[in-house]
Amino acid sequence: MSILVIAEHDNSSLKQATLNVVAAAKAVGGDIDVLVAGENVSAVSEAAARIDGVNKVLVADNAVYGHFLGENLGELVAELGKNYGHIFAAAGTVGKDFMPRVAALLDVAQVSDIMRVESEDTFVRPIYAGNAIATVKNSDSIKVVTVRATAFDPVAGEGGSASVENLDIVKDAGLSSFVKEELAKSDRPDLASAGIVISGGRGMQNGENFKMLEQVADLLGAAVGASRAAVDAGFVPNDMQVGQTGKIVAPQLYVAVGISGAIQHLAGMSDSKVIVAINKDEEAPIFQVADYGLVADLFDAVPELEAELKKVI
Amino acid sequence: MKVLVAVKRVIDYNVKVRVKPDNTGVDLANVKMAMNPFCEIAVEEAVRLKEKGVATEIVVVSIGPKAAQEQIRTALALGADRGIHIETDEDVQSLAAAKLLKAVVEKEEPRLVILGKQSIDSDNNQTGQMLAALTGMGQGTFASEVEIDGEKVNVTREVDGGLMTVSLGLPAVVTTDLRLNEPRYASLPNIMKAKKKPLDNMSPADLGVDVAGGLSVLKVEAPAARQAGIKVDDVAQLVDKLKNEAKVI
Numbered sequence: 001m002s003i004l005v006i007a008e009h010d011n012s013s014l015k016q017a018t019l020n021v022v023a024a025a026k027a028v029g030g031d032i033d034v035l036v037a038g039e040n041v042s043a044v045s046e047a048a049a050r051i052d053g054v055n056k057v058l059v060a061d062n063a064v065y066g067h068f069l070g071e072n073l074g075e076l077v078a079e080l081g082k083n084y085g086h087i088f089a090a091a092g093t094v095g096k097d098f099m100p101r102v103a104a105l106l107d108v109a110q111v112s113d114i115m116r117v118e119s120e121d122t123f124v125r126p127i128y129a130g131n132a133i134a135t136v137k138n139s140d141s142i143k144v145v146t147v148r149a150t151a152f153d154p155v156a157g158e159g160g161s162a163s164v165e166n167l168d169i170v171k172d173a174g175l176s177s178f179v180k181e182e183l184a185k186s187d188r189p190d191l192a193s194a195g196i197v198i199s200g201g202r203g204m205q206n207g208e209n210f211k212m213l214e215q216v217a218d219l220l221g222a223a224v225g226a227s228r229a230a231v232d233a234g235f236v237p238n239d240m241q242v243g244q245t246g247k248i249v250a251p252q253l254y255v256a257v258g259i260s261g262a263i264q265h266l267a268g269m270s271d272s273k274v275i276v277a278i279n280k281d282e283e284a285p286i287f288q289v290a291d292y293g294l295v296a297d298l299f300d301a302v303p304e305l306e307a308e309l310k311k312v313i
Numbered sequence: 314m315k316v317l318v319a320v321k322r323v324i325d326y327n328v329k330v331r332v333k334p335d336n337t338g339v340d341l342a343n344v345k346m347a348m349n350p351f352c353e354i355a356v357e358e359a360v361r362l363k364e365k366g367v368a369t370e371i372v373v374v375s376i377g378p379k380a381a382q383e384q385i386r387t388a389l390a391l392g393a394d395r396g397i398h399i400e401t402d403e404d405v406q407s408l409a410a411a412k413l414l415k416a417v418v419e420k421e422e423p424r425l426v427i428l429g430k431q432s433i434d435s436d437n438n439q440t441g442q443m444l445a446a447l448t449g450m451g452q453g454t455f456a457s458e459v460e461i462d463g464e465k466v467n468v469t470r471e472v473d474g475g476l477m478t479v480s481l482g483l484p485a486v487v488t489t490d491l492r493l494n495e496p497r498y499a500s501l502p503n504i505m506k507a508k509k510k511p512l513d514n515m516s517p518a519d520l521g522v523d524v525a526g527g528l529s530v531l532k533v534e535a536p537a538a539r540q541a542g543i544k545v546d547d548v549a550q551l552v553d554k555l556k557n558e559a560k561v562i
Binding site for chain 1: 324329330332339406407408411433434435436437438439440441442443444445446447449450451452453454455457467470471472473474475476477478479480481482485490491492526527528529530531532533534535536539541542543544545547548549551552554555556559561562
């Protein structure tokens with residue numbers, strides 16, 4: 001049976017998470033088709049056709065899919081998905097929204113947020129905020145799966161030459177409509193796919209002090225994140241939150257500044273390749289997962305870090 | 314307007330989770346249990362809607378063993394009017410939970426159903442969306458603001474890039490994110506009063522739902538432990554290590 005992968009994109013460009021999800025689908029084996037559903041998505045579908053290992057790109061280009069409303073995407077993917085053995089999507093807020101609808105409409109289970117593929121019906125996923133890892137077998141006829149993108153190395157985004165098929169399926173459930181969105185504008189890389197992430201915690205004391213981290217981030221080409229404590233305290237918006245209840249990241253380098261290391265934060269970043277912790281409390285649990293720990297007052301250490309980096313970069 | 318809130322009994326979020334030595338699951342024997350934190354937010358939102366005069370009745374439902382009545386009583390103490398306990402000792406997966414809730418929705422005909430976006434035990438983030446699909450309702454998932462506007466509800470959602478607002482026709486399903494509200498604590502008089510509020514008990518069979526699910530857990534393991542590294546003396550040494558040892562900058 002072949003696999004349907006739902007592309008993650010913003011109508012203008014394909015997001016890297018799609019390449020990670022295709023990698024997860026490859027681990028299952030079989031032909032891989034990619035669905036691009038959105039509005040004015042020609043650039044996205046061209047990019048999807050170049051993904052290494054993709055057989056066919058299906059394009060549903062219509063205003064009803066423009067804001068990725070779960071009700072409409074759910075009906076579209078449930079109809080297309082009947083002909084597949086597996087339906088895979090990234091476990092971002094779009095996939096988390098529409099995929100359970102697909103599973104319910106097909107009357108099958110969903111396996112959420114997989115980290116590993118054991119076989120075509122068996123997957124490994126975190127439970128209890130990553131404090132336990134479950135191996136789950138799915139006996140249903142169609143395997144509906146969301147994928148933790150950072151757990152899979154991406155396939156190449158170039159080199160493929162899939163055929164592109166335009167679909168004439170317009171599913172407007174008529175249940176929901178888009179009102180507005182307020183997306184954070186930033187020149188920095190996207191938190192979920194950045195190679196370097198620097199995050200601040202409650203120790204930052206206020207939102208103004210995050211500017212210190214931004215200056216270091218700009219030197220390194222890094223994204224800026226935050227712990228839930230910093231978000232709850234109102235220092236920064238929730239879309240910066242790294243942790244089980246926020247974004248899961250796994251960059252090459254993760255720098256935790258003024259973050260104690262609550263379990264819920266560790267669940268969001270402990271797969272990073274190299275972890276640096278800067279905290280004045282030498283007993284802070286973050287040091288138990290850090291490759292390099294610096295016990296120091298962050299208000300001294302971060303400006304120093306900026307100065308030292310300027311010397312070597 | 315009638316509001317239905319679904320709550321789940323889970324391990325208390327402060328308890329350190331331990332995997333059983335035989336890898337069959339997580340050790341829940343003699344462990345403190347509580348209402349799932351996202352469900353507490355769902356109850357709070359319903360109570361606030363009632364305080365604003367928007368909701369007229371709050372019905373709270375829970376699926377689980379006999380002890381799940383404790384969580385229903387907690388919700389009643391927080392301001393819900395009556396409870397429904399769907400009692401089962403089976404492992405109820407998301408799809409079966411959604412089918413049970415669908416049966417309750419058909420009986421109760423609420424205008425709004427509020428659930429937590431996920432439970433902190435299985436972390437699936439599925440039941441609300443599945444319920445919405447099965448009942449043909451719109452869904453406002455990961456809500457940080459809920460505003461009833463006549464026959465519609467505007468839900469501001471926490472999405473990857475920021476916030477997104479959708480408008481849903483009623484009835485609709487809302488799933489809560491962390492910033493929707495800060496749940497109150499139940500007062501002692503309200504805890505006493507909650508004991509007298511009505512609580513219906515039924516079984517999945519009473520609702521005509523087979524709770525068998527397609528998933529089976531083969532094993533549960535502790536996550537691979539990450540080894541603590543070294544402490545560096547100063548920032549200069551840190552930058553040197555990152556550049557020359559880890560080679561990440």
